[in-house]
Amino acid sequence: MYANTAPLKINSKVSYNSSALKHDLLRYLLGQFCACCGRVGGKDTMERMQGEGEVDHLERPSPLTDKERVMIQDSWAKVYQNCDDAGVAILVRLFVNFPSSKQYFSQFKHTEDPEELEKSSQLRKHAHRVMNAINTLVESLDNSEKVASVLKLVGKAHALRHKVEPVYFKILSGVILEVLGEEFPEVVTPEVAAAWTKLLATVYCGITAVYEEVGWTKLSASTG
Numbered sequence: 698m699y700a701n702t703a704p705l706k707i708n709s710k711v712s713y714n715s716s717a718l719k720h721d722l723l724r725y726l727l728g729q730f731c732a733c734c735g736r737v738g739g740k741d742t743m744e745r746m747q748g749e750g751e752v753d754h755l756e757r758p759s760p761l762t763d764k765e766r767v768m769i770q771d772s773w774a775k776v777y778q779n780c781d782d783a784g785v786a787i788l789v790r791l792f793v794n795f796p797s798s799k800q801y802f803s804q805f806k807h808t809e810d811p812e813e814l815e816k817s818s819q820l821r822k823h824a825h826r827v828m829n830a831i832n833t834l835v836e837s838l839d840n841s842e843k844v845a846s847v848l849k850l851v852g853k854a855h856a857l858r859h860k861v862e863p864v865y866f867k868i869l870s871g872v873i874l875e876v877l878g879e880e881f882p883e884v885v886t887p888e889v890a891a892a893w894t895k896l897l898a899t900v901y902c903g904i905t906a907v908y909e910e911v912g913w914t915k916l917s918a919s920t921g
């Protein structure tokens with residue numbers, strides 16, 4: 698566990714400005730051919746996926762190299778020192794830029810003002826949980842069983858209890874890359890961002906696998 702010290706003021710409204718990061722993000726969000734099932738992921742609109750309750754596929758990236766693991770752990774140490782501010786900045790960006798993602802949160806689903814969002818205790822609590830889960834993943838990069846068990850817990854809770862469309866996990870990954878690249882430019886270099894892209898894509902693949910395991914398509918189609 699990394700110490701949570703040295704608070705940093707993070708601006709959740711800064712615009713996106715690194716072309717290398719932008720390239721990674723776009724490649725990630727636009728989707729890639731899925732090696733496991735042969736479908737093309739990411740090209741469907743969010744509306745279509747919501748309507749049909751489908752799980753959007755991405756190619757599972759190659760395993761992280763030792764160098765990539767070290768880059769992720771070193772950069773995360775800096776981010777996690779600013780855990781709460783970074784987490785809130787990421788979630789405010791998600792909810793401002795993708796307002797439909799607020800629908801799952803009873804206490805701020807109708808809030809538009811970023812400053813109000815930033816103060817929401819429900820948002821801040823979720824930010825803390827997201828950052829803690831990422832911290833566990835980063836600490837467990839060499840323990841695939843631990844990674845799988847975290848993804849299973851998160852995937853099951855969001856599919857079955859919170860009924861969150863899986864596409865929001867992909868969108869959140871892009872937002873994480875975006876905000877970290879802006880707020881920690883000296884740490885999140887293009888090479889480091891590329892390692893994070895792989896990790897976040899692996900997390901998304903794990904989450905969508907859990908959604909399918911618990912029958913997300915069937916569930917959504919029958920209730921939609």
Ligand code: HEM
Pocket residue numbers: 798799801802819823826827828830831851854855858859861865866869
């Ligand atoms: C890396 C991504 C994420 C992680 C690690 C994460 C983690 C968590 C955890 C640990 C909880 C509390 C435990 C539970 O209820 O089972 C939670 C609750 C929740 N999550 Fe997430 N989450 C993530 C992404 C999302 C996304 C993308 C959404 C929707 C857009 C979302 C919506 C919710 C909601 C609605 C709750 C319940 C909130 C409440 O009761 O106040 N989560 N999340």
